[in-house]
Ligand SMILES: NC(=O)C1=CN([C@@H]2O[C@H](COP(=O)(O)OP(=O)(O)OC[C@H]3O[C@@H](n4cnc5c(N)ncnc54)[C@H](OP(=O)(O)O)[C@@H]3O)[C@@H](O)[C@H]2O)C=CC1
């Protein structure tokens with residue numbers, strides 16, 4: 377018997393209902409609050425819905441060793457007395473199916489009344505890839521991939537942006553590297569005498585939010601000598617209880633012992649005399665996302681070695697206003713840069 381073309385085509389993927397769109401937005405927003413605190417684990421968000429599509433709860437993974445987003449969301453639903461009503465789970469990352477620091481999330485979902493799981497991104501961890509979705513499907517749960525929904529591309533890109541630092545770690549064994557470069561109206565990076573910065577208060581808040589979201593700062597001895605920088609998060613709130621790493625490129629005896637003593641109180645300080653050794657040094661740290669705050673000499677060296685993933689330029693015009701632009705080195709294009717998760721993203725344009 378011959379089949380018609382439409383009979384041979386797979387059934388079209390389900391359109392994502394509005395309630396699932398809202399649930400993904402809520403899960404992404406909750407996960408974003410913990411970006412910079414979860415390393416070596418990825419930031420993940422989860423939302424739970426009832427039969428009618430009402431969001432019953434939202435949770436995120438807070439830090440390595442704490443409950444995964446799915447387990448925390450289910451536990452919160454149990455405590456709120458609404459666990460019996462849960463029918464759909466929306467997760468930014470494929471639920472895990474292995475026992476690491478915690479038990480598999482697939483187990484928790486299968487023990488719950490969840491019938492459908494919407495997944496934002498596949499797990500890029502080569503040791504566990506594919507296991508979570510297959511396990512759920514095998515147990516009779518309906519699994520829907522965001523990217524396959526006809527209206528899912530934009531949210532799938534946001535989930536990929538959230539996951540990009542972890543995905544880089546899995547693919548290349550090093551953190552995602554974001555360069556932040558401030559230029560004055562003449563194209564110079566050097567601040568006026570007596571200052572370490574010259575960008576607007578809004579831009580400084582953005583820069584400090586980027587510090588908060590990243591796990592590691594890369595700088596050069598030239599910047600340390602010129603600015604004695606603190607690299608602390610001051611212009612935005614920072615509740616994170618974690619110790620970040622500071623990598624200083626250059627010779628240790630080129631920085632003052634006093635600055636180094638203060639830096640050691642705040643950071644795990646590492647020196648990198650040759651940036652060809654930087655990938656190996658970064659691989660030794662648990663960092664997912666690194667931020668470069670360095671002067672023109674080190675930036676030129678990083679560019680020459682292709683040692684960056686996205687490059688954020690904050691350029692001041694003659695009126696003192698700042699303009700943001702982002703270049704990415706990856707063919708996957710802008711939406712997958714983790715910078716896309718910042719509320720300020722709308723200010724950025726591709727160069
Ligand atoms: N506008 C902005 O966004 C920023 C501006 N600045 C400004 O930049 C100025 C400082 O710039 P600059 O002197 O260029 O300082 P850098 O921060 O670029 O540090 C330069 C040092 O980095 C080290 N370095 C360079 N290349 C390599 C390499 N391939 N491997 C390992 N180490 C390397 C060398 O250290 P060594 O000599 O010890 O070997 C070099 O002297 C200051 O005025 C500061 O305020 C700084 C940060 C951001």
Ligand SMILES: Nc1c(N[C@@H]2O[C@H](COP(=O)(O)O)[C@@H](O)[C@H]2O)[nH]c(=O)[nH]c1=O
Nearest residue numbers: 558572573574575583603605606607669
């Ligand atoms: N000049 C410049 C920046 N410069 C970066 O900020 C560092 C100072 O940080 P801190 O010691 O924490 O105040 C400085 O050494 C350099 O790395 N950053 C910006 O957002 N805008 C700016 O205009």
